[in-house]
Amino acid sequence: MLRPNKWLVSLVFVTGIAAGNAIEEGKAEFEARNYVAAHAILRPFAEAGNPKAQGILALMYSAGWGVKIDFSEALKWARLGAEKGDAASQYTLGLAHLEGRAGLKKDESLAIDFFRKSAAQKYASAQYNLGRVYEHGWGVFKDEQEAVSWYRKAANQNYAAAQYSLGRALANGKGAPKNLPEAIRLSQLALANPNATEETKHLATRALSDLGLAAVLGIATATEVSVVTPKAQQGKFASAPPGSRGASEEPVNKILQLAEGPLTNDFGKNISLEQAKSQAKAVADAKTKEQERLAAEKKERESQLQTSNSPSALTVSGPEFAALRQQFEALRAQVSGPLPTAISLAPQAPKLTARALVIGNSAYTSFSVLPNPRNDASDFAALLRSFGVQVDLVLDADRDTLIRALNDYSSHASGRDVNILFYAGHGVQVEGNNYLVPTNMRADGISAGYVKLAGISLNAALDYLPAKTRLVFLDACRDNPAAKSLIASRSAGAVGLAPVVTTTGTLIAYATKDGATAEDGNGRNSPYTAALLKHLHIPQDIGIVLRMVRQSVMSMTSNRQEPWEYGSLVGGQLVLSTMAR
DSSP: OOOOTTTHHHHHTTTTHHHHHHHHHHHHHHHHTHHHHHHHHHHHHHTTTTTHHHHHHHHHHTTSSSOOOOHHHHHHHHHHHTTTOHHHHHHHHHHHHTTTOTTTOEEEEEEHHHHHHHTTTTTTHHHHHHHHHHHTSSSSOOOOHHHHHHHHHHHHTOOHHHHHHHHHHHHHSSSSSHHHHHHHHHHHHHHTTTTTHHHHHHHHHHHHHHHHHHHHHOOOOOOOHHHOOOOOOOSSSSSSSTTTOOSSSSSHHHHTTTTTTTEEESSSSEEEEHHHHHHHHHHHHHHHHOGGGGHHHHHEEEEEHHHSHHHHHHOOHHHHHHHHHHHEEEEHHHHHHSOOOSSSSSOOOOOOOOOEEEOOOOOOOSSSSSSSSHHHHHHHHHHHHHTTTTTEEEEEEOHHHHHHHHHHHHHHHHHSSEEEEESSSEEEETTTEEEEETTTTTOSSOOOOOOHSEEEHHHHHTOOOOOSEEEEEEEEEBBOHHHHHHHTTTTSSEESSSOOOOOOOEEEESSOOTTTBBBBSSSSHHHHHEEEEEHHTTSOOHHHHHHHHHHHHHHHTSOOOOOOOEEEOOSOOOOOOOOOO
């Protein structure tokens, strides 16, 4: 590793080291917590406009790593990096807006927007903070299931605070079924994680004292594990690389030994069963002296401990050990790979594969320009990719480009379990048929025949989706002059899109009901796409998620816009957020 000295910056260039290598060297110094060296290497590259260097400087000034805390300086670098799509910069801006730093007014909605952009790039700190947002209901409806989903994503990247928070959720049955063995495993991982803060280590230790002996002895926990959520972890850059474990597996092995031999306490020391019983009682007695908020739970805990004093309650029988061993064997098989995406230890159905064609048309030559469809399509594509869906993204497409995109997609999408089409832009109906509007289609003085030739029929587009299960999202009911021109000329045109009849296995979701127009929105996204981005993360069947989307859009538009769906799907649950990679 390079060490800081006054000639360091010059050395980078004089010796001919490539800029990219130097930036990686700076990042390595940052990860090794050699912050002065990292700052010396990265500062000139940040000033030259490199977004990665700008993002790391934003983190350093925000946290005071190697420099004095300077939120104004942090915001300066974060804004520059975020303009170029840097994930660390987006995260820093999200945190600044969430906490109201550097004179910024707290804006939870804007914070969430930055967190989402960063999380779409698998930035663990942003994923973890989205979990906090949904757990506590900061700027969104409180959603414990959504919180668990984001905690799991960050935990899979060895993010210590997320490991603890996910374990706490599983221990308390909040947002997921209660699963004590998995809660213990996650708490042990958090405690052994070299990137964990002292706060996270303290909370993980406390959780293990609550859970460890209770799980071994089969005693139900009388109180919930602490609901404190640690701040974003400090130190190492973002997180370990996706898929890496980083933390030692020794704590997990200690847990596995509990089902096979001597009991161990939280520090790995062998103890007898009688000592374990005594310690369990001591822990319970100590809890009775905690803060006043535990007073209401005190009687229940003492009652459970009194019940457990009988020999029959404390005797761990052969069948009980057999059941416990079975659970631990299942955990042992999971330790060598990433954290499980499913909460239950029961066998899971194989994941489905999917491919999507995502289209966003904003730059029309004759129609009114729509600011949001490009954003809608880009953000929707990023969301699907974060789920493991392969995406073909097409922006501002004329008719020839749309035809080529559909043809190319069809050749690549065969063999997938699910095909997805998302279109944002102008749409029009003629004689009961719906047409997607290319950017080069005329808007004034047109006939029904012209629309049929110049537009892309929705029915024809569906023919390019070969899978048995097809999902279509149309944010295309926006007001446009072509519909008005057709109505004026009595060419069988009408406002909005027409209702559709689909084959089994196809679900078509409209941004609003047939015959109505959808709003483009005043923010980055249309109300409909914004609601999709908000809710598709939830690990629920698509039918349930679309009902949430409808409620959200109606709320955002004061009931002026009501999304609608046509068609039907068959088979089991279809959860977009758990597609196979």
